[in-house]
Amino acid sequence: MSKEIKFNEETIALVNKIIKRYPEGKQKSALLPVLHIAQAEFDGWLSPETMEYVASLLRIKPVEVFEVASFYSMYNLKPVGKCILEVCRTSSCWSRGSEDIIKHLEKKLGIKVGETSKDGMFTIKSVECLGSCGGAPMLQCGASFHENLTLEKVDNIVENYRVEGKRKSYTDQDFKNTL
Amino acid sequence: MGKKILLEHINVPGIKSLDVYRQNGGYASVEKALKTMAPDVIVEEVKKSGLRGRGGAGFPTGMKWSFLAKPEGVERYLVVNADESEPGTFKDRYLMEKIPHILIEGMITSSFALGAKTSCIYIRGEYFYVSRILEAAIEEAYAAGLLGKNILGTNFSHDIFVQVGAGAYICGEETALLESLEGKRGNPRIKPPFPAVAGLYGCPTVVNNVETIASVPYIVMNGGDDYAKIGIGRSTGTKLISASGHINKPGVYEIEMGITVEDFIYSEEYCGGILNGKKLKAVVAGGSSVPILPADLILKTEKGEPRLMSYESLSDGGFATGTMLGSGGFMVYDETTSIVKNLYTFARFYHHESCGQCSPCREGTGWMEKILHRIVEGHGKHGDTDLLWDIQRKIEGNTICPLGDAAAWPVASAIRHFRAEFEEYINHPERIKEFKHLQELVS
Numbered sequence: 001m002s003k004e005i006k007f008n009e010e011t012i013a014l015v016n017k018i019i020k021r022y023p024e025g026k027q028k029s030a031l032l033p034v035l036h037i038a039q040a041e042f043d044g045w046l047s048p049e050t051m052e053y054v055a056s057l058l059r060i061k062p063v064e065v066f067e068v069a070s071f072y073s074m075y076n077l078k079p080v081g082k083c084i085l086e087v088c089r090t091s092s093c094w095s096r097g098s099e100d101i102i103k104h105l106e107k108k109l110g111i112k113v114g115e116t117s118k119d120g121m122f123t124i125k126s127v128e129c130l131g132s133c134g135g136a137p138m139l140q141c142g143a144s145f146h147e148n149l150t151l152e153k154v155d156n157i158v159e160n161y162r163v164e165g166k167r168k169s170y171t172d173q174d175f176k177n178t179l
Numbered sequence: 180m181g182k183k184i185l186l187e188h189i190n191v192p193g194i195k196s197l198d199v200y201r202q203n204g205g206y207a208s209v210e211k212a213l214k215t216m217a218p219d220v221i222v223e224e225v226k227k228s229g230l231r232g233r234g235g236a237g238f239p240t241g242m243k244w245s246f247l248a249k250p251e252g253v254e255r256y257l258v259v260n261a262d263e264s265e266p267g268t269f270k271d272r273y274l275m276e277k278i279p280h281i282l283i284e285g286m287i288t289s290s291f292a293l294g295a296k297t298s299c300i301y302i303r304g305e306y307f308y309v310s311r312i313l314e315a316a317i318e319e320a321y322a323a324g325l326l327g328k329n330i331l332g333t334n335f336s337h338d339i340f341v342q343v344g345a346g347a348y349i350c351g352e353e354t355a356l357l358e359s360l361e362g363k364r365g366n367p368r369i370k371p372p373f374p375a376v377a378g379l380y381g382c383p384t385v386v387n388n389v390e391t392i393a394s395v396p397y398i399v400m401n402g403g404d405d406y407a408k409i410g411i412g413r414s415t416g417t418k419l420i421s422a423s424g425h426i427n428k429p430g431v432y433e434i435e436m437g438i439t440v441e442d443f444i445y446s447e448e449y450c451g452g453i454l455n456g457k458k459l460k461a462v463v464a465g466g467s468s469v470p471i472l473p474a475d476l477i478l479k480t481e482k483g484e485p486r487l488m489s490y491e492s493l494s495d496g497g498f499a500t501g502t503m504l505g506s507g508g509f510m511v512y513d514e515t516t517s518i519v520k521n522l523y524t525f526a527r528f529y530h531h532e533s534c535g536q537c538s539p540c541r542e543g544t545g546w547m548e549k550i551l552h553r554i555v556e557g558h559g560k561h562g563d564t565d566l567l568w569d570i571q572r573k574i575e576g577n578t579i580c581p582l583g584d585a586a587a588w589p590v591a592s593a594i595r596h597f598r599a600e601f602e603e604y605i606n607h608p609e610r611i612k613e614f615k616h617l618q619e620l621v622s
């Protein structure tokens with residue numbers, strides 16, 4: 001499963017393009033975007049090796065990377081499922097039934113919030129407002145937003161991801177928002 | 180129908196593309212500003228317009244721009260705040276997704292006024308797919324000579340890039356945002372110095388909300404005085420409202436400031452009334468940070484006047500009986516809603532999002548979450564309501580950034596207006612499942 005922690009040439013070119021946005025010597029600014037890319041490339045999480053690699057690319061200390069990676073909620077510091085189902089739990093989603101959505105997912109997948117299914121396919125996360133309150137209740141998976149959820153819709157969404165069987169990342173080009 | 184400035188062309192097919200956007204008058208402000216106006220004149224027009232920051236604080240934009248330091252030979256930056264993480268707020272996402280060029284146009288025109296060679300959109304990481312839409316729009320603008328060197332053949336050159344965050348509400352606070360943009364943890368800086376003097380990389384920087392910047396093209400094209408005629412009093416112009424919760428038509432609405440709250444909630448043009456014909460219980464009118472108000476006080480001020488959708492009217496009565504327009508995140512709760520449980524979702528949010536630098540915020544938000552958790556679970560203790568009150572008071576005003584206040588106000592207002600409901604939870608935990616009976620207590 002684990003591969004060598006190294007970007008291919010195309011990704012290196014992308015990283016260099018990102019670094020060029022910033023003034024000379026400010027390449028640390030590229031840290032958040034590059035961590036997103038690294039997480040997507042290396043199994044959906046940031047292992048210590050991945051973080052050290054990113055540090056070397058940006059010519060900063062590994063501790064500067066750990067510090068940042070642990071601050072932001074979108075970086076996973078532990079292995080996760082291929083599809084992270086992130087269900088919003090804040091006010092407007094809560095008032096329109098997000099608790100039922102979470103319970104349904106837990107039962108359906110046989111896991112609790114924060115856990116990963118045995119087949120490594122799904123992780124359930126409960127998250128704070130995703131700026132999708134008009135489509136409450138909602139969940140995000142990778143780059144895609146799924147809004148106005150019902151239990152049946154959740155079943156469909158989960159089935160579709162299962163059939164597709166692919167890892168979903170925030171950086172995916174092919175997002176599929178459903179209303 | 181009220182005046183539309185930002186969403187006028189939102190339903191035009193293909194408005195996302197540069198061609199269609201231009202066919203509908205798009206980018207005219209770049210042409211006008213760069214070829215016929217001096218930067219200072221634009222700043223003056225923005226001052227005259229009365230435009231106030233749409234990110235939440237409502238600070239006059241023209242005034243903010245005039246504070247920007249302009250030392251010789253030092254870069255200046257415009258940073259657009261698209262972090263949009265205040266619960267209940269989703270207007271910037273809508274605008275950027277549907278009509279990205281209005282923001283790019285506003286950024287070019289505003290950057291010309293500010294003398295910024297580079298500007299950036301800092302967008303919350305969860306909106307990754309929106310960053311793709313913005314990047315495609317930016318690419319189109321470069322190809323059309325609207326970005327890059329010598330824009331439209333003038334001496335003005337400008338570059339724009341999009342930076343994605345990675346999940347942290349606090350990065351919406353402008354100095355935390357700048358830290359994050361420099362590749363660091365999002366810890367707010369101690370002010371002064373303000374970003375206008377030392378912002379991104381220590382250079383003078385203006386940070387403005389997406390909606391604020393998207394309003395600039397209209398002001399440049401029509402003049403500040405024209406803009407100031409829209410709206411009411413010091414609440415000039417239009418405002419995007421994100422409407423959610425128990426209403427028939429959740430969504431983003433552009434309103435002319437000054438319409439009544441009642442009209443906004445009940446008319447077909449906007450929210451279309453309460454879901455399933457239920458009664459209105461309460462509203463959080465400006466994003467999770469602003470005080471919650473019960474139905475009677477959101478519809479009418481204490482003096483019995485109709486409450487209007489404007490900065491002044493919503494805050495009429497101060498915190499005792501009023502609230503704030505904030506970010507325009509308008510969350511509606513019907514008669515079956517548990518105010519205590521809803522507050523718990525907010526308290527959990529603020530605890531989760533505190534950056535941890537100041538102990539009143541770090542510890543206080545944790546205590547409030549813990550106490551509210553035990554109350555909603557039916558293990559509340561006598562005196563817990565007073566304890567919550569004391570904690571929120573000790574946070575307010577004692578922290579580096581306003582997140583502390585933002586965490587305190589929802590708690591204070593829920594207790595102020597719905598105290599009986601807290602006591603009911605504490606005294607009769609066996610009745611917690613039946614939220615409906617609580618309505619009798621407050622009406």
Ligand SMILES: Cc1cc2nc3c(=O)[nH]c(=O)nc-3n(C[C@H](O)[C@H](O)[C@H](O)COP(=O)(O)O)c2cc1C
Nearest residue numbers: 232233234260262263264351352353387388391581
């Ligand atoms: C905790 C916190 C979160 C904030 N989040 C946002 C945000 O998501 N978007 C935003 O525009 N302003 C946000 N602000 C306000 C910004 O600090 C800043 O005032 C604003 O971006 C200025 O732009 P404006 O004058 O155009 O409103 C936040 C402030 C605080 C204290």
Ligand code: SF4
Nearest residue numbers: 534536537540578580
């Ligand atoms: S008030 Fe809270 S979020 Fe703001 S700096 Fe202090 S600890 Fe951080």
Ligand code: FES
Nearest residue numbers: 088093130132133
């Ligand atoms: S409350 Fe769920 S997306 Fe905003």
